[in-house]
Amino acid sequence: MGQSRTISGLLGALSRRQFMQGAAAAVGVSITAMPEFAVAAGEKLVNFYNWDTYIGETTLADFTKATGIAIKMDLFADNDELFAKLRSGNPGYDVIVPSSNWVSRMSLAGMLEPLDHSLIPNIKHIAPRFMRNAGFDPGRKYSLPYMWGTIGIGYRKSKFSEPPASWKWVYDSGKYSGRLALMSEGDVLLGMALKYLGYSLNTLDDRQLAEAEALIIKQKPHIKAFAEDNGQDLLASGEVDLVMEWNGDIAQLMAEDGDIGYVVPEEGGLLWEDTLAIPKGAPHLENAHAFINFIHDPDVNAGIATTVQFATPNQAALAKMDKAYTENTAIFAPESILEKSEILNYLGEEAIAKRQEACTRIFAA
Numbered sequence: 001m002g003q004s005r006t007i008s009g010l011l012g013a014l015s016r017r018q019f020m021q022g023a024a025a026a027v028g029v030s031i032t033a034m035p036e037f038a039v040a041a042g043e044k045l046v047n048f049y050n051w052d053t054y055i056g057e058t059t060l061a062d063f064t065k066a067t068g069i070a071i072k073m074d075l076f077a078d079n080d081e082l083f084a085k086l087r088s089g090n091p092g093y094d095v096i097v098p099s100s101n102w103v104s105r106m107s108l109a110g111m112l113e114p115l116d117h118s119l120i121p122n123i124k125h126i127a128p129r130f131m132r133n134a135g136f137d138p139g140r141k142y143s144l145p146y147m148w149g150t151i152g153i154g155y156r157k158s159k160f161s162e163p164p165a166s167w168k169w170v171y172d173s174g175k176y177s178g179r180l181a182l183m184s185e186g187d188v189l190l191g192m193a194l195k196y197l198g199y200s201l202n203t204l205d206d207r208q209l210a211e212a213e214a215l216i217i218k219q220k221p222h223i224k225a226f227a228e229d230n231g232q233d234l235l236a237s238g239e240v241d242l243v244m245e246w247n248g249d250i251a252q253l254m255a256e257d258g259d260i261g262y263v264v265p266e267e268g269g270l271l272w273e274d275t276l277a278i279p280k281g282a283p284h285l286e287n288a289h290a291f292i293n294f295i296h297d298p299d300v301n302a303g304i305a306t307t308v309q310f311a312t313p314n315q316a317a318l319a320k321m322d323k324a325y326t327e328n329t330a331i332f333a334p335e336s337i338l339e340k341s342e343i344l345n346y347l348g349e350e351a352i353a354k355r356q357e358a359c360t361r362i363f364a365a
Contacts, residue, residue: 046287048073049082049093051274054147056304063294069287077229078185086111090281094288100273101187103143104136104346112142113278119289120144122296125316130273136345143275144292145313147248147305150271150333150341151188152264154235154250155242163263164242167196171215177222179241181234184226186359187344188270189216192244195267195342202345206354213358217365226363235260246272248310251330255309262330268340269333273313 044067048060052075056062060071074093076082079102085091087109098106106112117123123131123144130145137143155164159179164170170180171193183189191201193212203209224240225231231243232253250262276295278288294300301317311331312318318326325331333341347355 043284044069044287045284046071046094046291047092047284048291049076049085049096049279050074051076051097054097054274054308056300056307059295059300059304062300063291066294067290069290071291086279090279092283093279094282094284095291096277096279097146097274098143098277099344100134100136100143100275101344101346103275103277106277106279107137107142108346111280113280113282113285114141115144115278115292116289119286120293120296122293122298125296125298125301125314127313127315127318130313134273136343137275143277144296146274146276146295147308147310148271148273148313149247149310149331150264150269150338151183151192151244151246152250152262152269152333153242154232154245154253154260154262156235156238157259157261159241160261163261165263165266167192167265167267169242170244171196171219174222176241178224180223181225181227181231181240181243182216182223183231183244184228184363186355188244189226189362190355190358191270191344195269196265198267201270201342202347204347204351209354209358213362216362220362220365247330247333248308251309251328254328254330264333264337264341266337266340268337268342271338271341271343273343 046069048071050073055073060073064070076085079099082096082098083102083106086093086096086106103112117140126145130148131140134140134143153164153170169176170182190209190212193215194201194203194208197208197211197215199205199208199212225234227234227243227245231245232249234240235243235245235250236253236257247262250260254260254262276292278285278292282288295304296314298314298316298320301312301314302320305312305317305321306325309331
């Protein structure tokens with residue numbers, strides 16, 4: 001796994017997000033809590049708002065070297081923070097990385113600039129299914145895919161005679177009481193419970209949602225933690241034996257610990273796609289398009305995918321990757337399981353509020 005193994009050696013039990021702050025400083029990238037933008041349209045600058053540790057080790061420095069355009073990167077923790085930062089007006093960002101369901105929400109709110117595909121010739125390297133099947137952004141008017149993957153179960157193999165290939169073991173069993181952790185993100189926490197119960201994770205049915213809520217509350221005595229962004233660390237340290245987590249975080253852990261496995265349960269899981277988009281009012285539109293185009297250069301994209309250990313939608317980059325990446329089932333789940341999995345849709349403000357209220361009751365129970 002090339003760069004990923006090197007990174008993991010530096011990390012120990014640190015998460016990808018913790019590592020990036022040091023890595024970015026090493027290549028001279030600015031990461032700040034509060035943006036301080038110069039917004040002259042003609043300046044050679046891209047203001048990038050990204051998830052923590054979600055870029056190649058040298059990608060930003062390489063872009064500046066290739067184009068002469070400087071990069072200033074700020075970090076957000078989740079889509080809620082991204083949305084809140086831009087809702088009252090763009091403070092000066094040029095490129096952002098919203099997840100697919102948030103592309104729908106932001107475009108409906110008039111928060112995104114249409115992409116000029118003619119300025120992104122490397123779009124030709126993106127696998128056609130990502131361009132064709134983006135129901136959240138028809139015609140890819142506002143976004144292009146960045147990375148994709150799944151949410152499933154990371155586990156310590158020595159504790160299991162066979163992979164825990166059902167959501168039952170985290171939602172509906174006391175067998176691993178006190179040795180399991182679930183994600184605290186509401187859409188995921190409720191969504192995977194809905195999948196276990198045989199429902200769509202995008203259901204709008206109040207009865208089905210209430211059933212998922214009751215299931216989780218019943219399971220609470222057996223749950224060690226609702227992990228915000230440290231499920232992989234709990235697994236690495238031995239505090240839990242199985243954890244619901246993003247596939248890439250577990251894949252990076254697997255590179256250093258042969259006793260760690262990953263499986264998307266037989267009921268199916270959540271398919272996610274993070275995207276590259278330009279927020280409304282971006283001060284450096286041409287530079288923003290140049291950066292998105294650079295990200296999809298096959299060599300650049302392969303370097304990012306190797307580092308972050310998520311699945312690339314760039315078919316030319318994929319062709320450059322070794323078998324340790326392309327045949328890693330923690331990165332690419334079996335097609336039969338992917339067919340049972342779903343992308344989370346934007347369900348509307350009323351449905352979002354209902355799910356937030358359900359999570360409040362779960363955490364308070």
